[in-house]
Amino acid sequence: xxxxxxxxxxxxxxxxxxxxxxxxxxxxxxxxxxxxxxxxxxxxxxxxxxxxxxxxxxxxxxxxxxxxxxxxxxxxxxxxxxxxxxxxxxxxxxxxxxxxxxxxxxxxxxxxxxxxxxxxxxxxxxxxxxxxxxxxxxxxxxxxxxxxxxxxxxxxxxxxxxxxxxxxxxxxxxxxxxxxxxxxxxxxxxxxxxxxxxxxxxxxxxxxxxxxxxxxxxxxxxxxxxxxxxxxxxxxxxxxxxxxxxxxxxxxxxxxxxxxxxxxxxxxxxxxxxxxxxxxxxxxxxxxxxxxxxxxxxxxxxxxxxxxxxxxxxxxxxxxxxxxxxxxxxxxxxxxxxxxxxxxxxxxxxxxxxxxxxxxxxxxxxxxxxxxxxxxxxxxxxxxxxxxxxxxxxxxxxxxxxxxxxxxxxxxxxxxxxxxxxxxxxxxxxxxxxxxxxxxxxxxxxxxxxxxxxxxxxxxxxxxxxxxxxxxxxxxxxxxxxxxxxxxxxxxxxxxxxxxxxxxxxxxxxxxxxxxxxxxxxxxxxxxxx
Amino acid sequence: xxxxxxxxxxxxxxxxxxxxxxxxxxxxxxxxxxxxxxxxxxxxxxxxxxxxxxxxxxxxxxxxxxxxxxxxxxxxxxxxxxxxxxxxxxxxxxxxxxxxxxxxxxxxxxxxxxxxxxxxxxxxxxxxxxxxxxxxxxxxxxxxxxxxxxxxxxxxxxxxxxxxxxxxxxxxxxxxxxxxxxxxxxxxxxxxxxxxxxxxxxxxxxxxxxxxxxxxxxxxxxxxxxxxxxxxxxxxxxxxxxxxxxxxxxxxxxxxxxxxxxxxxxxxxxxxxxxxxxxxxxxxxxxxxxxxxxxxxxxxxxxxxxxxxxxxxxxxxxxxxxxxxxxxxxxxxxxxx
Numbered sequence: 075x076x077x078x079x080x081x082x083x084x085x086x087x088x089x090x091x092x093x094x095x096x097x098x099x100x101x102x103x104x105x106x107x108x109x110x111x112x113x114x115x116x117x118x119x120x121x122x123x124x125x126x127x128x129x130x131x132x133x134x135x136x137x138x139x140x141x142x143x144x145x146x147x148x149x150x151x152x153x154x155x156x157x158x159x160x161x162x163x164x165x166x167x168x169x170x171x172x173x174x175x176x177x178x179x180x181x182x183x184x185x186x187x188x189x190x191x192x193x194x195x196x197x198x199x200x201x202x203x204x205x206x207x208x209x210x211x212x213x214x215x216x217x218x219x220x221x222x223x224x225x226x227x228x229x230x231x232x233x234x235x236x237x238x239x240x241x242x243x244x245x246x247x248x249x250x251x252x253x254x255x256x257x258x259x260x261x262x263x264x265x266x267x268x269x270x271x272x273x274x275x276x277x278x279x280x281x282x283x284x285x286x287x288x289x290x291x292x293x294x295x296x297x298x299x300x301x302x303x304x305x306x307x308x309x310x311x312x313x314x315x316x317x318x319x320x321x322x323x324x325x326x327x328x329x330x331x332x333x334x335x336x337x338x339x340x341x342x343x344x345x346x347x348x349x350x351x352x353x354x355x356x357x358x359x360x361x362x363x364x365x366x367x368x369x370x371x372x373x374x375x376x377x378x379x380x381x382x383x384x385x386x387x388x389x390x391x392x393x394x395x396x397x398x399x400x401x402x403x404x405x406x407x408x409x410x411x412x413x414x415x416x417x418x419x420x421x422x423x424x425x426x427x428x429x430x431x432x433x434x435x436x437x438x439x440x441x442x443x444x445x446x447x448x449x450x451x452x453x454x455x456x457x458x459x460x461x462x463x464x465x466x467x468x469x470x471x472x473x474x475x476x477x478x479x480x481x482x483x484x485x486x487x488x489x490x491x492x493x494x495x496x497x498x499x500x501x502x503x504x505x506x507x508x509x510x511x512x513x514x515x516x517x518x519x520x521x522x523x524x525x526x527x528x529x530x531x532x533x534x535x536x537x538x539x540x541x542x543x544x545x546x547x548x549x550x551x552x553x554x555x556x557x558x559x560x561x562x563x564x565x566x567x568x569x570x571x572x573x574x575x576x577x578x579x580x581x582x583x584x585x586x587x588x589x590x591x592x593x594x595x596x597x598x599x600x601x602x603x604x
Numbered sequence: 605x606x607x608x609x610x611x612x613x614x615x616x617x618x619x620x621x622x623x624x625x626x627x628x629x630x631x632x633x634x635x636x637x638x639x640x641x642x643x644x645x646x647x648x649x650x651x652x653x654x655x656x657x658x659x660x661x662x663x664x665x666x667x668x669x670x671x672x673x674x675x676x677x678x679x680x681x682x683x684x685x686x687x688x689x690x691x692x693x694x695x696x697x698x699x700x701x702x703x704x705x706x707x708x709x710x711x712x713x714x715x716x717x718x719x720x721x722x723x724x725x726x727x728x729x730x731x732x733x734x735x736x737x738x739x740x741x742x743x744x745x746x747x748x749x750x751x752x753x754x755x756x757x758x759x760x761x762x763x764x765x766x767x768x769x770x771x772x773x774x775x776x777x778x779x780x781x782x783x784x785x786x787x788x789x790x791x792x793x794x795x796x797x798x799x800x801x802x803x804x805x806x807x808x809x810x811x812x813x814x815x816x817x818x819x820x821x822x823x824x825x826x827x828x829x830x831x832x833x834x835x836x837x838x839x840x841x842x843x844x845x846x847x848x849x850x851x852x853x854x855x856x857x858x859x860x861x862x863x864x865x866x867x868x869x870x871x872x873x874x875x876x877x878x879x880x881x882x883x884x885x886x887x888x889x890x891x892x893x894x895x896x897x898x899x900x901x902x903x904x905x906x907x908x909x910x911x912x913x914x915x916x917x918x919x920x921x922x923x924x925x926x927x928x929x930x931x932x933x934x935x936x937x938x939x940x941x
Contacts, residue, residue: 123870131739263732264709424708426735434655434730437686441868449862453855460605460851493799496863496871497806500878503859504810507852511817514848517606540820543765544813550757551809555802558750563802570806 078594081587088579089474092481099484118484119242121491123562124439126432127258128266131425134251138420139223140216141170147193147209148173149325154189162186162205171211178205224251226419231255231270233415238269252425263429265408271422273378274412276331276351278395279305280364281372281384285319292322301325305374307381308399321381323374328364330417333357335393337413339406342398347406349397351413358393366390377409442495449499450476453506461513463603467588468509471580475505478576483569491565501573504548508581512537513604526602530589534582541581545574608847615842615890616835616898622891626780633787642790645797645873646733648740651698652711655731658691662724667693670722675714686869692730700734708734747801754808755779762812766819769900774815777885777893781811784884785877794873803877810856811885814849815893821845822897834901838894846890853886 099117102109122129144167152165155175163177178186186207190199197209211219228245235243235257244256260266282299285307286292292304299322307319333353340350353361365373365387372384375397382399401409453472457465479501483490490498516533524532549571556567593600646653656667668682685694699711712732719727755775763771785804794800821841829837860882864875 133738267709424736425739426733427708428733429729429731431657431728431730433657434686437690438868438870441866442871445863445866445868445871448866449859452858452862456855456858462605492868492870493802493874496799496867496874499859499863499867500806500856503856504813506855507813510851510855511848514851518844540817543762543816543820546761547758547812547816548806548809550761551754551805554750554754554757555805558746558805559798559802563798566802566806 096481126435129428135421136220223419275417277327277376279323284321337410362392471585475580491562493566494569497569505577619895630783636790645795650737653733657730659726675718773893773896777888788880799874807881814889
């Protein structure tokens with residue numbers, strides 16, 4: 075008696091807790107019942123396919139980060155060689171992880187190696203014939219740079235999305251270089267893509283010459299002067315060379331977007347939308363030095379490889395600047411958002427996109443709920459008809475199972491998706507199987523002439539390991555399903571697995587306690603209705 | 605109520621027929637797959653899906669005609685979608701925009717533009733899905749791996765819990781279920797979608813359930829019916845568990861049917877797969893899994909020594925089952941003498 079009282083108390087406590095976490099907030103939200111905020115916060119979350127929103131899958135082009143590193147290192151070595159008077163005829167970059175110096179005179183081989191010492195921390199050096207030296211990025215460095223690029227991209231996107239004010243966005247890394255971004259409630263997928271995918275690379279460079287209408291007019295002796303580069307202006311479309319002007323600028327930027335402290339919308343002197351920016355201390359010092367040395371020259375404000383404007387430097391500027399151009403209000407807002415959140419370390423390639431309107435999601439919820447109730451009704455009818463009074467036992471265990479499942483999902487913050495609803499419905503059909511196995515065994519024992527209590531005990535203990543086996547087998551496939559899927563499918567795997575776990579509890583513990591209750595206080599001759 | 609009480613069907617006698625039937629279905633399915641190909645959902649094939657909701661009733665034919673007029677994007681599939689009262693139409697095109705960068709949605713934009721020009725009235729895009737080809741290729745290999753690994757996992761677990769031959773029987777039966785389900789998906793031309801794969805994987809877990817129940821009974825009877833041949837033991841075990849095999853599958857089938865008829869458009873393929881999987885899973889547990897064990901173990905009478913490892917390796921702590929009860933004492937004596 076003592077024993078069974080504790081069992082009942084345990085069950086009631088478990089039920090109240092899970093019903094409180096899993097079921098009450100849903101009902102409270104629907105029928106406007108009072109509910110504390112912390113409980114509403116724990117409420118079962120709906121996946122994108124039920125709530126509506128945008129989902130984007132993208133790959134971070136980690137090659138960009140490697141190329142940048144290779145360019146920087148090769149340029150640094152070139153400077154070093156020039157400083158030390160080491161000769162070479164050519165510098166090429168055959169791949170994103172390789173660069174090659176050619177034509178180093180044999181007499182200067184030792185000096186070359188000496189200069190290359192620092193580079194060799196990250197690159198393997200392999201000498202070839204005719205003074206050729208090939209530097210190849212060490213695999214672990216390449217790996218590390220790639221990983222860093224993905225992490226940085228993820229953080230940058232996170233900042234941009236947060237600035238957009240999306241509630242409960244989710245950004246998850248998939249595999250080595252892919253990101254899955256989910257934006258509930260967002261419907262304008264093009265805007266989201268534009269903001270997330272914009273490189274947002276701001277560079278301020280001193281203009282040596284320009285603007286000119288052709289690239290050729292900026293060349294010196296048919297070549298781009300050393301340490302310089304040609305950057306197109308922003309006027310005209312990318313393919314439209316007729317209206318594009320070109321600037322010859324110093325390759326090394328005075329400051330970049332990394333030195334930004336803030337960027338915000340403002341107006342230029344003609345009351346046109348513009349972006350005002352403030353540099354941090356370090357950037358301000360650099361900027362002050364460069365502008366102070368170059369008063370009277372033009373400063374190119376380059377955004378993502380295009381000169382937006384090239385105002386004349388009238389005096390030394392330290393921390394504040396402004397980006398002007400022919401912007402709309404919205405462009406200015408997006409641009410300042412992008413600049414605030416920092417540059418992407420690499421390009422993003424969109425692999426897939428999906429949008430679901432909230433009404434489509436609501437349709438899914440409705441049909442999912444109807445299917446759940448029809449499924450439940452069918453199971454309840456069957457169990458009551460086939461197992462008579464004991465069917466009630468199974469139905470109670472089943473309802474407990476579903477309540478615990480909802481509570482568990484809400485508690486661990488799992489997301490309910492449309493396939494998750496399918497898992498929920500299947501849990502009813504599969505969960506009740508445990509009761510069927512136990513009941514059939516009890517019947518068998520009863521037919522073998524045992525008493526009700528003996529049969530009931532034997533039924534539960536004999537079937538226990540069978541249940542463990544079937545549940546483990548199902549959990550194995552659920553685990554691989556979780557590993558395979560993303561988003562909605564993961565929701566399904568989680569629902570299924572939690573349903574299996576709670577089913578073990580309800581079909582063995584709850585069901586048995588109910589039988590014990592039924593038999594308590596009745597004599598040896600008590601009959602089970604089964 | 606008690607269905608299949610004290611049945612004495614000779615299931616193993618039908619094992620060859622069952623094998624032939626299964627092979628006929630599987631080969632027919634493979635034939636359909638080989639000749640007509642696997643219809644792949646957009647997640648796997650890549651492409652563009654746009655679901656539009658018109659403000660007034662619009663026929664699928666009108667939408668198709670409108671797209672034929674002003675959209676150039678290859679094979680367009682137009683279907684009614686969801687609740688008919690919502691005038692939703694699903695358009696699927698195998699192409700996407702440029703594979704890289706922001707051009708991904710070019711095809712979607714073209715579809716929307718073509719519909720705007722069509723004069724079919726106001727509409728809004730209720731949903732869209734655009735999948736690049738790399739995603740599909742990755743998913744396909746991941747799906748195959750997940751299925752294969754989960755089979756290996758189940759084999760390993762059952763080999764650990766039962767004997768190796770049982771594990772093989774269960775896994776062969778599950779592979780059988782997979783192939784039969786694929787065959788039916790091919791017959792009914794269901795798209796291979798993520799949800800269908802999810803159902804297939806769920807099925808691999810679920811279809812072993814009935815098999816485990818039967819195997820548990822075989823193991824139990826191996827200890828209780830030592831004089832009988834493996835053939836008799838298997839038959840007796842299948843018969844003794846027949847009721848629960850049918851009922852457990854029946855309840856799962858009921859809920860799957862609820863999903864099939866009420867779960868909505870998105871879950872159709874999922875529910876269909878589950879329905880087929882549950883039926884074939886039950887059939888294979890009865891006819892295939894046990895038959896494999898009988899092929900493996902032969903039909904010779906079992907001897908105490910032959911299955912000793914089964915009883916020692918099994919962690920089952922419950923007392924030796926006494927089913928059927930009448931024989932037990934006699935058998936214990938027989939072994940003692």
